[in-house]
Amino acid sequence: MSALLEISHLDVHFATPDGDVHALKDASLTINEAECLGVVGESGSGKSQLFLAAFGLLAGNGRATGSVRYRGEEILGAPARRLNALRGGAVTMIFQDPLTSLTPHMRIGEQIIEALTHHQKISRDDAVKRAREMLDYVRIPESARRLRQYPHELSGGMRQRVMIAMATITGPDLIIADEPTTALDVTVQAQILEILRALKTDKKTAIAMVSHDMGVIAGLADRVQVMRHGAIVETGTADEIFYAPRHAYTRMLLDALPKADEVPAPATEVGAPLLTVEDVKVSFPVKDKGLFGKTRTLRAVDGISFTLHQGETLGIVGESGCGKSTLARAVLQLLPKTGGRVVWLGRDLDAATQSDIRKLRKDFQIVFQDPLASLDPRMPIGVSIAEPLKTLEPGRAGKDKVRAIMQRVGLDPAWINRYPHELSGGQNQRVGLARAMIVGPQMLVCDEAVSALDVSIQAQIVALIRDLQAETRLSLMFISHDLSVVRRLSHRVMVLYLGRIVELAPSAALYADPRHPYTRALLSAVLSPDPRAERARKRELLTGDLPSPLDPRAQLTFLKSRLGEPDYRPRLIEVAPQHFVAEHDEAAAAASRS
C-alpha cells in the first residue's frame, strides 16, 4: 500500500481582530490508496480546517505551515494553477449542508459538468452523458430532468447525492467528505453512506471521512484519527479506536454515545393524564407554480391523538417534514389548528381566550432547536431568562430567581449579563432551558432541543433534562429525529410519518419489537459506534426520498393494497397492550417508497 496523501506537522493560524488563533497544531496524517480514514472531533476541533488548509482552501486570513505531499509531491503553497488541476480532479470534496454548498442560481447539470470539463478534454455531449451516468450511479431517478433543475428544487438527500456525483465524475483518487450526512435524516444518511461505501469498494477511491459522529465513522473507516482543540490526540485502526481507546478524550466521546444495551430507566413515575390531544389536524395552503397554479392543501398534521400523563416523557420521532414540530406548536396553541381538540387538565384550550392561554403558558413551555437563534442576540441572557417570569408573574420576578435557576441548569450565575454570542451552543441551550423552567411549568416541549449540539454536550443536556424532570415531575414531549436520544428519556415513543402516527408504543416495546416497516427502517438506519457490527449489518434501506406530503396517496405508501382509495387513512391497531401500529401491508415492508 502506498501513501496517497501525507500531511506532516501542519499548523494553521488565523489572524482575527481578537488576535492570532492557532486552529491546527502540528497535525500529521497519512491516507493510503483505497483506504478510508475517519477523522473525528467535535466542533472547533480543526478537523475541517485540516483538509481545507492542505488543499489551499483556507479563508483569506488563514496561514498554513508544514508539509502536505500528494503522491510524494509537495503541494502546500503550490501555485494556484497546480492546485486547481489537483482539486476537483484527483482530489475532490463533499461538504456538509448541500443546500448552501451548491450554487443556487446554476442548474445542477451545469455544476456537475463544469467539474468535468475543467479537468478533462471532453465534448459537451459526452460530458452530459457522463453526468447522467453519475446521477444514475448515486441513484437519482429521472437524471435528464434533474440535470436541468436548480438546487432548491431538490430535497436535502438529493442535493447531497448531486455533491457526490460532482465529486466522483472525474474519477478521483481521494474524496474528502466533510460531515457529508450531518444535516440529513437518518434514513437518507444510511443511503448516502451506502453510496460512499460502494465508492470505496467498487472504485477503490480513498476517502477521508470527517465527522463528529462516531457511528458514521464506525461503518466506513479503516483507520481513525481523533482530534481535539486543533490537535490529533489519537490514531489507530478502527478496531483499536472503538474497542481499545487509549486517550481519555476518545473514551469520553465513545461514552457520550447512547448505547443500545444501557438504557436508563425513566426518571419518573407516570401519573394522571395531563394533556389530551384528539384528532388534531393542521394544514397549510400551498400554491402551485405558474399563472393559474391551483392551491393545494399540505396536511402537515393529519389527525393525531394521544394523551400525555403527569411525569411522563413522550418521545416523538420522525424525519423532516413528518409534522413533529407543527404538532408541538399546534398543541401549545402557537399555530392555529384546522381540526381536533387539545384538552389541558380537563379544559378545552380551543374554548379559552387568548389572554387565558397566555396565563396558561406558565404551565407549558418549549425549548427550541437552534439555541443561539432562539435567543434575542441583543438581550443579556439574564434578561431573556427573566422575561417569561416578568410576563406571567410580574410580582415574583427578581435577579435572585434568575441566579437560582441559572445555577440549577449549570450556568455560572455571574454570567447573568453575558450575551448569547459569548456562550457556547450547550451553554445557550442551558439558557433556553432556564428560560423555560423559571416559571415552573408542568409540561415542557423539547423540539429537537439537543440536535444541534456536540455528542458530549448532548449527553450533558439530556442528563440535565432528566434531573429536572425527576425533581419537578415534569411531563415532556421530547421531539427528535434521533431515535437513540429519544430512547434515553422516553416512557412511550410515537413515530410519525407524513403527519400521522405509524406506531405508538412503550419505549421498550418499540425498540425491541418494532412492528411497522417505517419504524423498522428508522431503527435500522441508526448507526452504532461498533465497527464490526456496522460492517456486518444488513440494513433495511428505504429507497428514494420521502413522498411529498401534498400527494394524498402518500399516506398509503405502506398500504399499497388501498391505493385505490386515496382518502383512506390507515387505522391504528393495538397489537399488544399500549402498542399501536398503523395498518400496513406486510409485503410492503422493504418496498420502495419513491
Place this chain on the structure above:
Amino acid sequence: MIGFALRRFLGAIPTLFVIVTLAFFMMRAAPGGPFDGERKLPPEVERNIKAAYNLDKPLGEQYLIYLGKVAQGDLGPSYKNKDFTVVRLIATGLPVSARLGLCAMALALLLGTLLGVMAALKQNHWEDYSVMGIAMLGITIPTFVTAPILTLLFGIYLGWLPVGGWSGGALPNMVLPVTVLALPQIAIVARMMRGSMVEVLRANYIRTARAKGLPATRIVLAHALRAAALPLVSYLGPALAAILTGSLVVENIFGLPGIGRYFIQGALNRDYTLVMGVVICYATLIILLNFLADIAYGILDPRVRLS
C-alpha cells in the same frame, strides 16, 4: 410570466391614482397660486384666466375634471410656459434627460461593478482601500462641485469638450454631463458591489467551486457575480427612475433642455399641471422600473421566480 405582468399592471393603477390624488391636494394646500405675482393682476383679468383654466370651480370639481383628462392622456396646459401643453414639455424634455441618465447609469454599472469586484477580490489590500477611498469621495462631492471643475478643466483649459448646450445630443456635448451624473453612481455601485461580493465570496458554494479546481475568473463570473448583483438590482429601480427624470443641477449647469428643471420651476411657480405631469411621469417610471427589477431578480435567482 404574462399573468405576473398583468397583475403588476393592474396593481399599478390604484397606486398611481393615490399618488395623483395626494399630489393634487398637496399642491393645492401650498399657499399661493400660479397667477399670484409681484404685480397684482386686475381682478377681472384674474377672474378670466381662472375661469379659462377651471380654477374658479370648487376644488373637488377641479380634481374630477383633472382626473378625467389624465385618464385620456391629457395633462393639461402649462400655466407658466404659455402655449405649451404639459405633454409636449415632457415629450421634448424627457428624451434628453432619459438619454443622459441611461448613459450615466450604464457607465456607472460597468465601472462600478468592475471596481467593486476588484476591491472585493483584494479585500483589505491597497487596491481595496484606494477604490473605497475614491468611492467615498465620489459620494461626498456634490455634482455642483464636480460639474464646474470638469467644465473648467476639459472645456476651458484643455478645450477638448464643449462646456454646455445639447446640439441635438451630439456625443461631445454628452461626455461631461454624463460623467458628472455617473460619478456618484459609480461610487455607490462600487461600494454596494464590493459589500455583497465580499459576502458572497464567503459562501459555502464558492468554497465548493474552489474545491472543484475552477480558475478564479470562472468562479467570479459564473458562481459569484449573479448572487452579488442582487442587492444592486433593488437599488437600480428607484435610482434609475431618479436619474432618468433629470437632474436640475446638471441640466442647469450644462444648459440642457431636460425635464429636471421643469419640476423645480413648476413647483416654485405653482404651475400645478406641470408639477402634476412630472409627478405622474416619475411615478410611472418608478413603478415600471421596480417591475423590471423584480423580473431581473427572478432571472438572477431562480429561487424567487414568480412565487
